[in-house]
Amino acid sequence: MEHLVNPKVKSIEISGIRKFFNMVSDTKDMISLTIGQPDFSTPTHVKEAAKLAIDEDYTSYTHNAGDLKLRAAATNFVKEKYQLDYDESTEVIVTSGASEAIDITLRTILDENCEVILPGPVYPGYEPIIHLCGATPVYADITRNQFKMTASVILPLINENTRAIILPYPSNPTGVSLSKGEIEEIAHLIRGKDIFIVADEIYSELSFDSQHFSIGSILKEQTIVINGLSKSHAMTGWRIGLLFAPEKIAKHIIKVHQYNVTCASSISQMAALQALTKGIDDALPMKEEYKKRRDYVFQRLKAMNLEVVKPNGAFYFFVKIPSKQISSFDFCLQLVKQSGVAVVPGSAFSSYGEGYFRLSFAYSMTTLEEGLNRLASFLEKQ
Known part of the structure; x- marks a missing residue:
């Protein structure tokens, strides 16, 4: 019966991050x-x-x-943090994670034969949808632009078929x-x-280094803002996204959201309410710890003579593989087999990620130190 499966579904694959x-x-x-999951x-x-929501x-x-x-x-949260102005009655949707928000947004605004501009490399969750x-x-090649998809990079790609531009920042996988x-x-x-x-x-x-500035604050009429609590409040499994x-x-x-999930989990919503009110600044101590880790990892990677752009957000480094004679997948596989440390092949983030690997620093300093020691030892033997 597999021959009856939608060909578009058959043509997409499981995320390269998860696959590896x-x-x-x-x-x-x-x-x-x-994995890009907070260790808090x-x-x-x-x-x-x-718990109280369950009891009640x-x-x-x-x-x-x-x-x-x-x-x-x-x-109120995005107004205070990012000067975004939305009506709670008509302009915000609580979704089952930011992933669902991406899905229902693209299914609402896209149709056959239109085009979507997105940076390369980029998180692999957009292209399949x-x-x-x-x-x-x-794809806009941002590898020669310090991994930034700026107006000058976007302009040559716009034509009469362009329907949307995906602007993920801070970026996964580059930070x-x-x-x-x-x-x-x-x-x-x-x-x-x-x-x-x-x-x-x-x-x-x-x-880390400056206040986040949202394009929704100056181009609301054309912008759909996607956010959520997975990274800011260490709530990945609670599956709460926010769409403005x-x-x-x-x-x-x-309408697409309704026929997709009806509504987000009621219990998770009450947890999210607490997070966005009493916990409005819960991310701050986590951010400070991530910043310390970022600085430590950057210093270690530079000491290994690896080519890397210092991230100013998220918790990733996107590192240039020193050898041009090996694919990113084979490099990462050898790294696992010979040194017991795993990173993600850059090819998981589109063809523009080939020649790189992604390293997540959402891990303890002890884990990062040991992992980087193993990486350094591996490189010395190459």
């Missing part, structure tokens, strides 16, 4: 620097709020867009973000055109 991790996860005594626990007061039988469906108190807290919508991904000036240039370029900006800002609270869009767009996205 699953392949090497059983390696004995392996140090893994692969969800704050205690957030967990207690979820808050276990029914919520409004499709999410509990109104949570939506109000979400709009673009293909499932019958649209075409158009690089965009400055306020660079964002303003993009807004100036796109303003008034029939082009959406999909701003994936899931790492916004983990911006102008009412005329949000009223269509919510």
Whole structure:
């Protein structure tokens, strides 16, 4: 019966990140620097709020867009943090993680034969959905631009078929973000055109060197902002994403959301309400720890004479592989087999990631030190 499966589904593959991790996860005594998951626990007061919600039988469906108190807290959060102005009644949708927010956004705004501009390398969660919508991904090569998708990089790729630009910053896999000036240039370029900006800002609270600046604050009418609590509050498994869009767009996205999941988990929503109110600054101590780790890893990588751009957000390094004679997949596989340390092949992040590997520093200093010791030893033997 497999021949009856939708050809578009058959043509996509499991994420290269997960594929590689699953392949090497059983390696004995392996140090893994692969998965982008905070190594902090969800704050205690957030967990207690979820327990209380269970005890009080808050276990029914919520409004499709999410509990109104949570939506109000979400709009207050982004207003205070990023000067975003959204109506909690009509312009915010609580989703089952940022991944669902990406899915329902693209399925709402894309159709056959339109094009989506996105940076290369980039998180692998966008391209499969673009293909499932019958649209075409158009990659902007950012490897020669310090991993920044600026207006000058975007401009040559725009044509009459361009429907959307995906703007993920701080970036997975590079950790690089965009400055306020660079964002303003993009807004100036796109303003008034029939082009959406999909701003994936899931790492916004983990911006190390400057305050995160959202393009939604200056180009609201064309922007769909995606955020969530997975990275900021160490709540990956709670699956709470936040989608902000102008009412005329949000009223269509919510239809796709309704038929997709009905609503996000009611228990997780109450945890999220606590996180966005009493825990509005919960990310700050985590961010400071990540910054220390970033500085340590950067110093170690530079000491190994590896070519790397210092990230100013998220918790990744995207590192140039020193040898041109080996693929990123084979390099990472050899690293696991010979030294027992796992990183992610750059090819998992589009063809523009070939020749690199991604290293996550969302791990303890002890783990990072041992992993980097093994990496250094491996490189010395090459």
